[in-house]
Amino acid sequence: MSARPSLAPYSRLLEEEAVNEITHPHHDSELLDDLEKNSKVTLFLWWLAVVISLGGFLFGYDTGVISSAMLLIEKDFVMTAFEKGMIVGGTTMGAFFGGLGAGYISDTSGRRFTLVLASVIFVLGAIILAFCNSYGALMLGRIIVGLGVGLASMVVPLYISEISPRYSRGRLVTVNVLMITGGQVIAYFVGVAYVDAPDGWRWMFGLSALPAIFQLIALPFIPESPRYLVRNGSPEGAKGVLRQIYPGAPESFVNEEIAVIRETLSVDANGSYRDLVRYPNFKPLIIACGLQAIQQLSGFDTAMYYGGTIMKMAGFETAKSAVIVSISVALTNFAMTVAALYIIDTIGRRQILLSTMLCMIFALLLLGFSFITITGFVPKQPSCTDYGPSCGACRLDERCNFDIKLGVCNDAGSIQSTEIPIGCSGGSRISSLLAIGSLVFYVASYALGLGHAPWLIQSELFPLNVRGRANGVATATNWICNLAIAVTFLPLTETITASGTFWLYATIMLFGWIFVYRLVPETKGKSLEEIQDLFTEST
Template sequence: MKDLKNSLYYINILRNFLNKMRGNSRNSNVRSDIYQPLMDDDDDDDNNNKPFDEPILKNVERETKISKFVYFMTYTIAIGGFMFGYDTGVISSAMLLLEKDFVMTALQKGFVVGATTFGAFIGGIGSGSFSDSSGRRITSIISSIIFIGGAIILAFASSYELLIIGRLIVGIAVGIASQGVPVYISEISPRFHRGHLVTINVLMCTGGQFFSYLIATLLVFPGGWRWMFGISGIPPAIQLICLFFVPESPRYLVLKEKNEQAKNVLSKIYPCANQNFLDEEIQVINETIATDHSGSYKQLIEHPNLRPLIICCGLQLFQQLSGFDTAMYYGATIMKMAGFSSIRDAIVFSIFVSCTNFFMTVIALLIIDKLGRRKILLYTIIGTVIGLIILGIGFMFITGLTVRQDQCVDYGINCGACVIDERCGFSIDEGTCVSRKQSFISADQFYNKCPNLDWKGSTFTLASLVFFVMAYALGLGHTPWTLQSELFPLNVRGRATGIATATNWITNLIVSITFLPLTEMITISGTFWMYSGFMVIGWIFVFNLVPETCGKSLEEIQGMFL
């Protein structure tokens, strides 16, 4: 009986091929042959135990195209990723304008930036369990509402405290989205297109960063930061409307024992599949849920899960210690430090950094399965070390190695270090650094830039920053997330990735808050050189602990740690 069924299967394949060659193939006819289960009329035990033939099951998954409805669901949910990127990038530009309306120390600026990261940590912790209890769709709806509320508070903020509250609220929405978006997309994706659809979220994130810089170039005027924050409420409002036309994910519906509703959604994901295929998918989802619920946090600190946990947490740690997010959070400020004193120029040149991140992320997604995770990390971390070192050298020629001084006059003739101190400006007549409060200095005598600054130094620094971002985006920017989804068995994967992601957020918070104070304590050059030292340690970590997983099945990967 099995031989007969297999023969019929291959005859079907041959017949469909010949139909296509003759040009008479209609999708509906061909697919009815491909997807019709080859069941014999006899009620033998083999058929009862196997309701859907394995080759046919794989063929359905492989032949299924991504429907417009699946794309609609994916892009609707991925607006959360877009907002993640937008709110990461917009603060870079807004900070230059906020300095005009709020008097803030370097640490206070760090808190404005870091409030979103702290909020994301809070939102990420609770969103997983809430998503399992209330649903992926409801979680996204709440995330959209929180995004809108945060945007309104920020747009009308009249005090430093309201800025912090608004950024914190937006951060909570970011944390919910960063956890919920990839989960929903992976659960509504046809199996053989899952990687492609999940990467849409990554591209939406980097696209959001790029869009924030483009918008900022149009809003460089007093109070323009209010518009930058206020506009961020439009995408989640669009998402909120679209979410009413998006169904729950099949996995959540099965989790809540709503199998018929789950089949209805699956029929839209696999529009050409028949009832037997849908029953098989429901069974697979049930088995996955049962396996997932068998794990515990205690198992993570036991063999064989401890080493993968150390690897994933370590990679997330070094991803943030590279200092890359400072280039996103403080990109315009860094450009201003590099000599681009005009706010508009600083933002425009920051677009180069954002563009580099976007396009190199696209390239990374194309080459990661060809070069391998371990190899690409080892090569690109060397690139980040080189980029950070030469970036520090570039700033050394612009600002010197002068730390923040108690008084402006103490900077003397060091114009580069003088003008990046918000208290100071450079007097061309006196040839020295002076306080902005000195009313006797006329407008034509006072400069917030260095009149004799060589453009080559600024260009070199910009090129160094772009090189660093290129190396980061090719490796550390995405590989930790890829490995995080591969190294753990299914029963502890959710808990393990939660811990690793929390490591990322905590380190992100520390780095974002301490960046500006560090530039004052050990200079901006010293700060980037410190990050390069962390990257050297990171390279040693990868060389000694991270295995190659490219080309291996999940079972083979997990067997490496036994």
């Protein structure tokens, strides 16, 4: 079998173009559009997407591994509750600054260089975490890893969108989200494998260096983005990349793609951060930042950062049962992200957001109701005795346990039995299963829509001169909201209860749905240049 790429997808179009070149001296844009529509995603493109998306895998791995690692870290380091929270949020803080800097670096030094830098930072952070012996070094390692996460989370979807055929862009960009969720699943299994090992948390963190090293080795063989190459005076290099993306495509098609990029560059030269708040970039910036905020303020990351805690709230009190259920949630997220690969370019970004966000609102309302039946609407009390006969709420407080004989809450040290009495809401399996079912439905809905669509839409909205900076600002918005959710979840559950917290997320989601309905356009099947025209024509 010949190693040469098959020309079958282009055969009819090549014949039509040959006739067209004789009768019409200029290219038929509809013909070229038809050619791109009939192009297939090659193994080369899949390889690019997978290698580049290793940055997403590392992001997901860090999100998933911290919950297991913290169980061991707190045994080796004496930390206050605030210091524990800072360790969890350290990566998010680093990612915020990494996301801001990624825009400038990717615009000035290239997408590939930014990915190389991210890989180096990942390796450095993993080494520090694996060998640190103080709280300060631990915090430093978490922040350094966060810088790499921030760089990768911005530039990975940006790069993939710029090398993808427009009709396959959704599937290829979603590979990044698939790698993120895959990283989360792997992290949970690594946590189970090393939770009882000596210095297990060091292994959990240190193993993240392996995919980063592999990516660092592979990146020199990955081409630069065609748009970046044209912008920096290398059109022939850009043509070479386009020929790899569209194997067998006629030269006129490649030249037309270069011409479109050049035309965009001639109009959109010398961008700056100030250009982001000017016409026509301001509305796309609002959309991109709004979608990223909605993604995080939906509360999804609480299921990742605090999955075990939520399972404990739901009545799964042993560490083993909580981890098993948490893995099932992560697997649901992964499976539904795989499904999203097949529907994102069929249904469209806007429609899938509107439908899945409604499902998320319903799931959050149901999740809140399930916790009413488990714990009641009882916030955290100053002392155990203040819970009185509220068995479910009592047993969620680590200071307390429920006195079966007296039917009241008391200090845990004064009660030996841990058996859940009949009639204690915390012992209801139906309520626990309702909570798990609601959480799984919520995660599945998120994975199909809000988990990947904001990254995809964000990568499509902006002209080339500000695309890197705009994506950096939007990604930084994501990290700010991520940090807000991570820091406030436990205090909220103690103040307004778990039910109130999930209903708060549902309310935010409702406003988010209105935002999408009113502002977000459909971008499926449109070139990056056609998407930008939507904002110049609508104002």
